[in-house]
Amino acid sequence: MTTCVLCGMGESVADAAGTGVRACAVCGWIVGDVPDADLPRPRVDVVYYLRWEGRIKIGTSAQPRRRLAAIRHEELLAFEQGDRVVEHARHVQFAHLREGGEWFRADAELVKHAAALAGATPPWHSHARWVADALRRNVS
């Protein structure tokens, strides 16, 4: 078993279609494919939902690992694909819960919204999948 060269998280599994192709269980990157070092990594903008105590920050970043490391939080609730446009729409949608800046009261409504976005997939796994998908689009 080797970990995925792209996301570094997944183990390889045979694909569901039974073609004999092995791919990362987390991001779907095909085992044996090497990301082209000459190509820039694709930009994947996400809106993130970060909980700290009774509040949730809704923000956006194209480099969420770096961004989240700089923000005090207890839990990453979800990622959603999107940039400032989506972020702004969410700020408007939850304006009645706004406590200041990008922080919102962690009401059931907002918690439920984030949980629905994440589904059963850990947020970092979703992110790895989006990056792999974007990379595949660039290559093909």
Ligand SMILES: [Zn+2]
């Ligand atoms: Zn992977």
